[in-house]
Amino acid sequence: MNLFLELRRHGKLAEKRHPMYEKSKFGKFWMYFMSVFWAGYLIFFGTTFAFAFDGGAKEAYHVMNSGLIFILALDFLLRLPFLKTPTQEVKPYLLLPIKRSRLIDFLLLRSGLNSFNLLWLFLFVPFAIITVTKFYGIGGVLTYCIGIWLLIVFNNYWYLLCRTLMDERIWWVLLPIVVYGGIAAALFVPDDSPLFGFFIDLGEGFITGNILTFICVLVAISLMWFINRSIMQKLVYNELNKTEDTTVQVKTVSEYKFLDRYGEIGEYIRLELKLLLRNKVCRKSLYSVTAIVLIFSLTISFSDIYDGGSRDFFVLYNYIIFGILFLSPLMSYEGNYIDGLMSRKESIYSLLRAKYILYSIALIIPFVLMIPGMVTGKVSVLECTAWIIFVPGAVYFCLFQLAVYNNKTLDLNAKMTGRQNVGTGxxxxxxxxxxxxxxxxxxxxxxxxxxxxxxxxxxxxGILFIATSRWWLRNVYHRFMKRRYKNMEGFHDSRQK
Structure with a gap:
């Protein structure tokens, strides 16, 4: 326990001393505003579901419990753009007389206690207060919410396992595909799937405080913990000892000569393509997000799983995931060679324009993948066209503002031992x-x-923001240059040694 508290204190000090630590009242205000926004969003749906499910053949909480698997699947998907594997600067601690397994245990414990795992309680607490108290009182609400939290913690460790394996080998993306595909088949192929009954009984066990139900969930969490610890320990050892470096060979080299005709902008597009395709972290992220978009597009096009409001959610997810994943750390990868970029006049502006053009063109990928959905009538052609214009317009305008404030260098190859995987507030x-x-x-x-x-x-x-993109990109560039010395100091201080 003393080790955990000490490492937790080190983590808090690292956050406060981090070059990306924001202290402005405006930034804090928006942090609190967005937290309250999402909390209110879930409270609204929890209250709505409580009244919508009431009055049927089944109790409202039975209807909600039958859909717990969908909540867990949605939770898994939401973690993809926002949460990385739980990493920390473990190198200094490995020089101390501390077992590597204890360090990994700390990382896993910190992940399990992450406030993100409490997010869904804003949905279930108001729902339980309205529906469960009528039969089981406050005690039933308390045990039900504890059980839901344990399920989300289990889902957190399941996500960590998949994310760790996918970061190491892209083919591991087949693991969640097979698992969720099998669950979908078990849910919808039989006329009366036993899985719905299983989750109804599971939720009933939480509400009634059934000890056996809680023990089974805790055993499942412990199993996921053990698997994650074994895999992460092995991967950390391999990365620290560079065991893969002797086997990596560059088989082909592309110079993207077709970009020569576009001058300086073409040069920076070429630089961005090389960054994405030749570096381990960026390449794995690119492959993973493409696979996810492909899966969602095919599911939306050829099944009824995401019909209704959830379909609009996943259509937007397909278009916006590229920008969130690669533009949130804008300029952070360039922190590895920021000195070279700053040696030429207005090279940063050209780089920003190149990134904007490339990631806007990248939205053609989800648009093309959604064509089967347009043909089958599951998705409106006008809606897809609207998103492919709105996202590079209004959404990218917001994401490009991060270029001014990001001053933390992200390592291009280290995954398990680097601090780069922890997103800033x-x-x-x-x-x-x-x-x-x-x-x-x-x-x-x-x-x-x-x-x-x-x-x-x-x-x-979207058209208005795209038409004025040169102006607001120039504005971002000028604000970046005003902070250039502060940002460069942050890039230098946060580089991996």
Whole structure:
């Protein structure tokens, strides 16, 4: 326990001394605002579900419990753009007489106690207060919420296992595909799937405080803990000892000569492509996000799982995930060679324009993958067109503001032992807002002006931001240059030694 408290204190000190630590009242205000926004969002849905499910053949909490698997799957997906594997600067601690397994245990414990695991309680607590108290009182609400929290903790460790393996080998993306594909088949292929009954009984066990139910969940968490610890310990050892370096060979080298005609902008697009395709961290992220978009697109196009409001959620997710993943750490990868970029006049502006053009073009990928959905009538052509214009317009405008404030260098190859995998508060804030605000805007517009008018409004807003992109990119560039010495100091201090 003393070791855990000491390392936790070190983590807090590292955050406060971090070059990305934001102390401005404005930044804190928006952090609190977005937290309250998402909490209110879930409270609203929890209250709505409580009254919507009431009055049927089953009790409302039985209906909610039958859909717990969908909550867990959605939780898994939401973690992908926002949460990385729990890493810390473990190198200094490995020089001390501390077992590596104890360090990994600390990382896993810190992940299990992450406040993100409490997010879904804003949905379940108001739901339970309205529906469970009628039969089981406050005690039933308390045990039910504890059980839900334990399920989310289990899901957290399941996500860590998949994310760790996918970061190491992209083919491990097949693991969650097979698991969730098998669950989907078990849910929808039989006429009366036993899985629905299983989750109803599981939720009933939580509500009644059944000791056996809690023991089974704790055993499952312990099993996931042990598997994660074994795999992470092995990967940390391999990374620290560079065991893979002797086997890596460059087989092909592409110079992307077709970009020569575009001058300096083409040079920086070439630089960005090489960064994405030749570095371990960026390449794995690119492959993972492409696989995710492909899976969602095919699922939306050829199944009824995401019909209704959830379909709009995942359509937007497909378009916005590229920007959140690669533009939230804007300029952080360039921190490895920022001195060379700063040696040429206005090279940063050209780099920003190149990034904007490249990641705007990248949105063609989800648009093409959604064509089967347009053909089958699951997705509107106008809606997809609206998102492919709105996202590089309004959403990218918000994400590019991070170029001014990001001053932490992200290592291009280290995954398990580097601090780079821990997102900053400002990055998480803007990334969360970049996804949540367009989704809320879409639902509000649908409710007020109708589904026919909403895409046209999104199109107009997106076109305005795209038409003025040179102006606001120039503004970002000038603000970056005013902070250049502070940012360069942060890039230098946070480089991996």
């Amino acid at each position: 400002l990055q998480n804030l803007i990334a969360g807002g970049a996804f949540g605000v367009p989704l809320l805007l879409f639902f509000v517009l649908n409710a007020t002006v109708g589904k026919e008018v909403t895409p046209w409004i999104l199109l107009v807003v």
